[in-house]
Amino acid sequence: MNIERKDLLLYAVTDRNFLHGISLEDAVEQAILGGATCIQLREKAVDEGELINRAKKLIEVCHRYNVPFIINDDYEAALKCGADGVHVGIEDAPVAEIRRIAGKNFIIGATAKTIEQARLAESSGADYLGVGAVFPSPTKKNALRITPELLKEICGSVSIPAVAIGGITAENVKAIAGCGQSGIAVVSALFGAEDVRAAAEKLTEASKAAL
Template identity: 40%
Template sequence: MRIDYSLYLVTDRSLCGSRSTIDVVAAAVAGGVSCVQLREKHLPVREMIAEARQLISFLRPLGIPLIVNDRVDVALAANADGVHLGQSDMHIVDARSILGPGRIIGISAESVDDAVTAEQEGADYIGISPVFGTMTKTDIAEPLGIAGVREIRRCVGLPLVGIGGISAANAAEVVRAGADGVAVVSAIVSAASPENSARELFMHVQSGRAN
């Protein structure tokens, strides 16, 4: 499966206000989101599986993958397209043995060494985390900055997605540094218009590729 990581939406229902996750995702997709990650740290497992299935029923006919954060069991139960794992989550070798060869496995990299190891162990893409400072996650390393993106791009050949403090003001710069796309949470899910916010971000991603 060839994945377009250009504009990668990470969900967070606590930041959606009165809107449902599916409504925010639908609006964001209309604006140009090309990949969606279900990340709901505090959702009971049955609810998370149900939400994953609802998202898949909407996204799959559009050819947009759903990635599940952390939870290999949820991804398998819901028949999601893959999982995204952090440095303290299930090891990629174990996840691959459970999920099989056909599903996507993304790995968060907080350093060049993390990224090189992820590539060697068979990751499908790397989330460079965090590029900039962010309030969405508090348990993260120091920001890698644009220089960090460039260095990871120099060292690995996998698709790279920058996450952490990404906005319309800096998305193009992240792509120019070598990222294949940007991942966002609050910049879309908390926006007054997720569709318009996604469209603006997508425009800046494309601008970064053109320069």
């Protein structure tokens, strides 16, 4: 397994639009110091060259603390910049194709909203799943909602770990307690906080309590 369950306890997904006057590098470091166990760089509005430049700065921070660094969607950029892996959505490149190109040691995460999608991702070579949105999400307002019951069914249908995502806060995560997730993925609840490190600490404890 390229990523362990413990690496998904607090999976931080970046969004510079939420930052309060600090650089993304500083925000990511504060998140890690507060307990973030994996970092995903999400940049929807830049070209590949700029994505790689931004990624390299974060790789240095993440690897300083032995935290896996994932790029959203673009597996080619992830391979070029030396990222540990990629996370792909249902509409992105197939997991099997990425695994064939990237090799066995590259981390591949895949979004799953149904049991069928989860099982296909696992059989195609995915290392972990992202399942959601479990709550209304400020970053993906039209995202399909996943009930706690379906989250539990999806997590139980595969042997690879799954991280819950979508509108998760330290306060509402208790609603998915015991659903089988290995952790939570957060965006605004972390990078939108005035004190990123303190938010990460609170989210880490909440994630542990919900396992």
